Amino acid sequence: MINFSFDGKTYQAEKGDTLAAALLRNGIGLVGRSFKYHRPRGIMTAGVEEPNALVTIGDGGRTEPNTRATDVFVYEGLVAKSQNRWPNLSFDIGAVFGLAAPALSAGFYYKTFFGSAKRWMFYEYFIRKAAGLGNAPTKTDPDHFSQRAAFCDVLVVGAGPAGLSAALEAAEAGKRVILVEQDNILGASLIRDGQDLDGAWVDATQARIRAAGGRILTRTTASGYWEHDLVTLTQRIAEPGQTPPHGVAQRLWHVRAGQVILATGSIERPMAFAHNDRPGVMLSQAVRTYVRRFGVVPGKRVVIATNNDDAYKTAYALKAAGAEIVAVLDARPAPAGADSGLPVYNNAVPLSTKGARHCLKSVTARVYGLTQSWDADLIAVSGGFTPVVHLHMQAGGTLDWNDAAQAFVPASSRQNVTTIGGAANPEPVFNVVPVSKPKKSFIDFQNDVTLSDVDLAWAEGYRSVEHLKRYTTLGMATDQGKLSNMAALGRLAEKQGVAIPEAGLTTFRPPYTPVTMGLLAGAGAKDAGAHVRRLALYDVHAAKNPIWQPLGYWFRPRAYPVGSETLAQAAMREAKAVRSNVGMTDVSTLAKFEVTGPDAAAFLEIICATTVGKLAVGRGRYTFMLREDGFVFDDGTVWRLDENRYLLTSSTGGADRMATHISYVRQYLCPHLRVSAVNVQEHYAGIAVAGPQAKAALAALIGEEPPRHMSTVPAMIAGVPVIVLAASYSGERAFEIYVEASHAGLVWAACEAEVSAQGGALYGLEAMEFLRIEKGHLVVGGEVDGRMTPHDLALDKMLNKAGGYVGASGLSRPAFSEAGRLQLVGLEAIEGNIPEGAMLVTGEGASPQGHVSAAAFRIMDGGSVALGQLTDGFARHGEELIASSPTRGQMARVRVVAPHFYDTAGERYRD
Amino acid sequence: MMQFTCPHCGPRDQAEFIYERTVDAVVSLDAAPEEAMKSLFTRNNPRGVDEEIWRHTYGCRAWMVIARNRVTNEISATRAVGPEALP
Amino acid sequence: MSQYSAFGLLRGALNGQKHWQPAWRDPEPKSHYDIIIIGGGGHGLATAYYLAKVHGLKNIAVLEKGWIGGGNTGRNTTIVRSNYRLKPLHDLFEFGLKMWEHLSDELNYNVMFSPRGAMFLGHSDADMTKLAERGDAMRCDGIDADLMTRDEVRKLEPLLDMSRSARFPIEGGLIQRRGGTARHDAVAWGYARGADSLGVDIIQKCEVTGFVRDGDAVVGVETTRGRINAGRVGICVAGHSGHVAGLAGLKLPVESQTLQAMVTEGVKPMINSVIMSQSLHCYISQSDKGGIVFGGDPDNWPSYAQSGNPMVMERAVAQGLALVPALSRLRMVRTWSGVTDMSFDGAPIIGETPMKNLFLNGGWCYGGFKATPASGWTYAHTLATGKAHALNAPFALDRFERGATIDETGSGPMPNSR
Numbered sequence A: 001m002i003n004f005s006f007d008g009k010t011y012q013a014e015k016g017d018t019l020a021a022a023l024l025r026n027g028i029g030l031v032g033r034s035f036k037y038h039r040p041r042g043i044m045t046a047g048v049e050e051p052n053a054l055v056t057i058g059d060g061g062r063t064e065p066n067t068r069a070t071d072v073f074v075y076e077g078l079v080a081k082s083q084n085r086w087p088n089l090s091f092d093i094g095a096v097f098g099l100a101a102p103a104l105s106a107g108f109y110y111k112t113f114f115g116s117a118k119r120w121m122f123y124e125y126f127i128r129k130a131a132g133l134g135n136a137p138t139k140t141d142p143d144h145f146s147q148r149a150a151f152c153d154v155l156v157v158g159a160g161p162a163g164l165s166a167a168l169e170a171a172e173a174g175k176r177v178i179l180v181e182q183d184n185i186l187g188a189s190l191i192r193d194g195q196d197l198d199g200a201w202v203d204a205t206q207a208r209i210r211a212a213g214g215r216i217l218t219r220t221t222a223s224g225y226w227e228h229d230l231v232t233l234t235q236r237i238a239e240p241g242q243t244p245p246h247g248v249a250q251r252l253w254h255v256r257a258g259q260v261i262l263a264t265g266s267i268e269r270p271m272a273f274a275h276n277d278r279p280g281v282m283l284s285q286a287v288r289t290y291v292r293r294f295g296v297v298p299g300k301r302v303v304i305a306t307n308n309d310d311a312y313k314t315a316y317a318l319k320a321a322g323a324e325i326v327a328v329l330d331a332r333p334a335p336a337g338a339d340s341g342l343p344v345y346n347n348a349v350p351l352s353t354k355g356a357r358h359c360l361k362s363v364t365a366r367v368y369g370l371t372q373s374w375d376a377d378l379i380a381v382s383g384g385f386t387p388v389v390h391l392h393m394q395a396g397g398t399l400d401w402n403d404a405a406q407a408f409v410p411a412s413s414r415q416n417v418t419t420i421g422g423a424a425n426p427e428p429v430f431n432v433v434p435v436s437k438p439k440k441s442f443i444d445f446q447n448d449v450t451l452s453d454v455d456l457a458w459a460e461g462y463r464s465v466e467h468l469k470r471y472t473t474l475g476m477a478t479d480q481g482k483l484s485n486m487a488a489l490g491r492l493a494e495k496q497g498v499a500i501p502e503a504g505l506t507t508f509r510p511p512y513t514p515v516t517m518g519l520l521a522g523a524g525a526k527d528a529g530a531h532v533r534r535l536a537l538y539d540v541h542a543a544k545n546p547i548w549q550p551l552g553y554w555f556r557p558r559a560y561p562v563g564s565e566t567l568a569q570a571a572m573r574e575a576k577a578v579r580s581n582v583g584m585t586d587v588s589t590l591a592k593f594e595v596t597g598p599d600a601a602a603f604l605e606i607i608c609a610t611t612v613g614k615l616a617v618g619r620g621r622y623t624f625m626l627r628e629d630g631f632v633f634d635d636g637t638v639w640r641l642d643e644n645r646y647l648l649t650s651s652t653g654g655a656d657r658m659a660t661h662i663s664y665v666r667q668y669l670c671p672h673l674r675v676s677a678v679n680v681q682e683h684y685a686g687i688a689v690a691g692p693q694a695k696a697a698l699a700a701l702i703g704e705e706p707p708r709h710m711s712t713v714p715a716m717i718a719g720v721p722v723i724v725l726a727a728s729y730s731g732e733r734a735f736e737i738y739v740e741a742s743h744a745g746l747v748w749a750a751c752e753a754e755v756s757a758q759g760g761a762l763y764g765l766e767a768m769e770f771l772r773i774e775k776g777h778l779v780v781g782g783e784v785d786g787r788m789t790p791h792d793l794a795l796d797k798m799l800n801k802a803g804g805y806v807g808a809s810g811l812s813r814p815a816f817s818e819a820g821r822l823q824l825v826g827l828e829a830i831e832g833n834i835p836e837g838a839m840l841v842t843g844e845g846a847s848p849q850g851h852v853s854a855a856a857f858r859i860m861d862g863g864s865v866a867l868g869q870l871t872d873g874f875a876r877h878g879e880e881l882i883a884s885s886p887t888r889g890q891m892a893r894v895r896v897v898a899p900h901f902y903d904t905a906g907e908r909y910r911d
Numbered sequence B: 001m002m003q004f005t006c007p008h009c010g011p012r013d014q015a016e017f018i019y020e021r022t023v024d025a026v027v028s029l030d031a032a033p034e035e036a037m038k039s040l041f042t043r044n045n046p047r048g049v050d051e052e053i054w055r056h057t058y059g060c061r062a063w064m065v066i067a068r069n070r071v072t073n074e075i076s077a078t079r080a081v082g083p084e085a086l087p
Numbered sequence C: 001m002s003q004y005s006a007f008g009l010l011r012g013a014l015n016g017q018k019h020w021q022p023a024w025r026d027p028e029p030k031s032h033y034d035i036i037i038i039g040g041g042g043h044g045l046a047t048a049y050y051l052a053k054v055h056g057l058k059n060i061a062v063l064e065k066g067w068i069g070g071g072n073t074g075r076n077t078t079i080v081r082s083n084y085r086l087k088p089l090h091d092l093f094e095f096g097l098k099m100w101e102h103l104s105d106e107l108n109y110n111v112m113f114s115p116r117g118a119m120f121l122g123h124s125d126a127d128m129t130k131l132a133e134r135g136d137a138m139r140c141d142g143i144d145a146d147l148m149t150r151d152e153v154r155k156l157e158p159l160l161d162m163s164r165s166a167r168f169p170i171e172g173g174l175i176q177r178r179g180g181t182a183r184h185d186a187v188a189w190g191y192a193r194g195a196d197s198l199g200v201d202i203i204q205k206c207e208v209t210g211f212v213r214d215g216d217a218v219v220g221v222e223t224t225r226g227r228i229n230a231g232r233v234g235i236c237v238a239g240h241s242g243h244v245a246g247l248a249g250l251k252l253p254v255e256s257q258t259l260q261a262m263v264t265e266g267v268k269p270m271i272n273s274v275i276m277s278q279s280l281h282c283y284i285s286q287s288d289k290g291g292i293v294f295g296g297d298p299d300n301w302p303s304y305a306q307s308g309n310p311m312v313m314e315r316a317v318a319q320g321l322a323l324v325p326a327l328s329r330l331r332m333v334r335t336w337s338g339v340t341d342m343s344f345d346g347a348p349i350i351g352e353t354p355m356k357n358l359f360l361n362g363g364w365c366y367g368g369f370k371a372t373p374a375s376g377w378t379y380a381h382t383l384a385t386g387k388a389h390a391l392n393a394p395f396a397l398d399r400f401e402r403g404a405t406i407d408e409t410g411s412g413p414m415p416n417s418r
């Protein structure tokens, strides 16, 4: 015995019970409420197609709303709650919607609730509250979801007789086989109907498949069939709400299969008649499953309604279990065969049922045109069989119409997939046209769509299947139309006076059954799938407890506050150290490319828009790159380390783009060049040392005269070989030291010792930003925003006159030289502090003429300064404007100036 | 998710590759400006087969041209490009 | 046309809702129309509606190869907002947003426009500055935008992960309170019903397979239902822009890519606004039925297959769960995808083509639903007068060769790098 609870009451289940079986075992008929009218609903099926018996399982972060009672196996302590009812399941206020049903026809909400958008939001508030079934958890999910890739020759989906045989044959032929089954045991239809077979056959087959190396996964659903025979499997390791044994609740498989065999069987169809939705109306095969698999008999006096032979098996099973069959309503005109010993009525279809909230009381049918009623507590219905063609269609397959079975069956596919068994050959049935009142004849049970809703949609012109679905919401419930699609198509065909295949077809998209979001996210749920890269010097920084700042894939120190310093205070102190003494910072994340070979210079003159060829060995220069459309792409420096060896740097944020671009140009556009361009971004760590004392510090570190500004030398620091580049971003005499990342710690320590000996400081990104703004240096993502031309940024004088670089062709486009372009300017505050990102306007209420791309303060003298983009800005120096940020309630009066606020002549670089 | 056959590595998951552009959108370095902008800003976009440039970015990093049907995703040819593929 | 009202529904309650007329007719195509619009999506139908309503034109047809609204109009995540950084974009979308506010009344069809707020989250100070910049640009042009503090964000969406240790910690947001969502199908149907009542012929299952040309002028179209002559022809086929323009011998600055979306099983209200992010590529909202609607990046490679891709989907879900961990145990119930025509600056194209009498409305990428009313209004103006409306003048097709691209993200001509 296993204890579980439903709506707070404890019950007992047998081992192997689904929750549905356990509820029926305990005589519980009413399990849920429908979506729109809150109608009382029970258990209708025994499988994943269940539309009615949805419950919330578990609590805390493991809460799973909308769980089908037919698709969860009871475990000790399982907690289930009914949904979409208030105050309780039996007495649900929401049921008043049912009373209003005549006015709430399909699509009623399109025809009312007019007025302003605010008014709709008022109505909507109540509609949203009434909709939505279960409650989502609010606690964090305590479990993990794992993901796994696999390959096989043959993937078999469905472990019924067809699937088991196919898997066995393939496995014993030496193929790598994976067999998946959504149930927790194998056998599928054999579990229900396997009496005639040797019961051990399933076990034996399973053992043989395993012995031949096949892998069998139970509780595993093939939920998506994607391109090139990739199938995603969702495997339940723990049941909903259950604490998983090793912390992993579910596993997602990506299986690339050589061949896929679908043995997915079929789903029994309900019939459309009035009040066909109440507890006590079940599908025939489901009833048989409860009787034979679980030993639960869901009714004592049973009516069977069928259009096929299969339902007779249900009648026998029930009879054998002691139930009374009061009538078999067979829609077919004449007896099927020999006397069954059952009270069979031919030409008989159900018309309606009567009952109470919890149960069925009687069934009325039309028999040979006459109406007749029976007292009954269960009606087992079989309206035929719908092959499970979902995966076949997801694979891009087409369907054929099988008239005998009144069903679509798989035809061809562009992928390597075949369908076998019941999914390919459904049983023949007799076509029944619904005769009872359409208004209460439900076809989509969860969403409360009736035949009359279909009729209304038709009358209003929503005649394609897709319009019908969308207008009525048919097929949009959690069962995605598994029970309803064929009924709707049938009604549509009837209205149109055509055969079903001419009426249309709905497509199936993944997933076959709903998939837990956490499973799709896997480990990515923790970090959004964006792994953080660790700086080579991470430990060194971390020990100093800096303020970190995300930049690209990295977190970099933004400032190193001392004592109770704020970010701004720390950054200003650090910047001052650079201006007045010396500072050092980690610049490791800069993009770096090593370009070597006889054609290296020629290649660089394609990548860079500036000249490179004339650079002497040991010299470097500023450079920038264009996109093919002529806009500035990125900027950096290029250094000639050797005759045929160059180092190119560019921005951190653009590193991946630049790497792809360089590779594309080299590999695709210039395969003939004798050059190699290697991305060495993380091969080298970089340390910048800047300030008036930087030269002295460097001299002490490398033991020789440091290189002149824009020169480079190889050197040794702390016994480690380094490349020293004399380059300045800060506006001071400065050096960048590049060292193999694995030895960066040694070099950093030596530099830090020297810098502190000089009385200098470490500086972070914030101080770097102050320094470069004051100096008027550009930043990619700031001034270089992908919309500026070289001219807009005043870089055009540096363009390589010879052309030939990427983007040169884009520069001659007319709009590049028209008036009204945004151009780079400097801004100086006349009053107030300039807010970064603020708009540049001529006055209150005027439309912006530009914006502030970066704002800072003069480091030694104080005063707010900024860089910006301004319409025709080059010609507007001296003009006064307002930098306005209405979202922050800030503004400043500014004067347009040249974008350099510090050492315009570049004196400080010189020794 | 498709499966591509890298000329250097064999069959690999599409997740390892990054799409660059179609062959008709290659802007050759010596194209006249007008022709260059035409290549850059227009596409054939066939509802059928087109030649696409892909890179095995998370594998060998080589570039290749893949002829693929945009409706069925059938791949009819893959060829290596780059210095190694020069005649 | 029967007027829609609560009274009508009550009357229907007594007569079994038998008095309703078809929302639109199902006419046979005529041999000639003054204006033919190719594509019965929201944009095509809105264009037809405004041509009839505003420009008084009567002889108009919308030709749809399948069923109206079956393209991206019926597949999108329905986010409506005008919070763009660049002026031509926010001006166009704001014009549309103002129309959304009265669209249900205008069409006598409840399009369920629900301005619950469209919020972009910022995950760093740099993000917040970018958001402020965008908000400031909008505010200076008279469009609502408000920066939100962490606490304001938390109050609006209590289920967001507000921990400082998150990979993308939430520092604040930028909200456009007038933004929100609408019911996509209703937009197509409402415009169709409105246009039909003004005499527009909406012809479904009618695919345009070619153009009839006289020199460099288009004078009609070939369709699966025969040849139809036209004074002017307007292409309005979203993901099929490249293909249809190709039938006229034109090559466009667009590439067709697949964009997927998905929805979870319905749950009681848990997400109150539309959540987007400055650094992550996912957007989350909750539909009136309770499903969490989820979208991510386009596939980034060309496709007409309209089949999804688990890799892209899983990435979007991972990002969404990083923002809203409580989504973990919900279940994705349906995925779908649409073919979007990704333009080479991310902005739409509305205007003339090099061919006489042939006009183009396309390049909406993954963001054209919100523009439906504005797109229809400006395209109708262009088709009726032969000239651009001030709002769509910047979106001319020749802007690419001229170098006047409207590049909101500044990422250049390759749609896959956007």
Ligand SMILES: Cc1cc2nc3c(=O)[nH]c(=O)nc-3n(C[C@H](O)[C@H](O)[C@H](O)COP(=O)(O)OP(=O)(O)OC[C@H]3O[C@@H](n4cnc5c(N)ncnc54)[C@H](O)[C@@H]3O)c2cc1C
Pocket: C038, C039, C040, C041, C042, C043, C044, C063, C064, C065, C066, C067, C068, C069, C070, C071, C072, C073, C074, C075, C076, C077, C078, C079, C080, C206, C207, C208, C209, C236, C237, C238, C239, C240, C244, C259, C260, C261, C295, C336, C337, C338, C339, C340, C364, C365, C366, C367, C368, C369, C370, C371
């Ligand atoms: C998954 C997804 C999510 C999206 N999310 C949003 C969002 O949140 N917000 C937003 O603003 N936008 C969003 N979009 C974009 C938006 O959906 C589109 O930009 C917009 O709906 C386009 O409308 P349309 O009328 O131009 O195109 P469509 O609705 O696609 O209509 C074009 C019509 O043309 C027809 N057609 C094509 N070829 C022919 C032919 N030869 N002859 C006749 N007819 C033809 C098609 O069948 C189709 O019905 C999203 C798109 C997708 C795919």
Ligand SMILES: [Zn+2]
Pocket: B006, B007, B008, B009, B010, B056, B059, B060, B061, B062
């Ligand atoms: Zn490879």
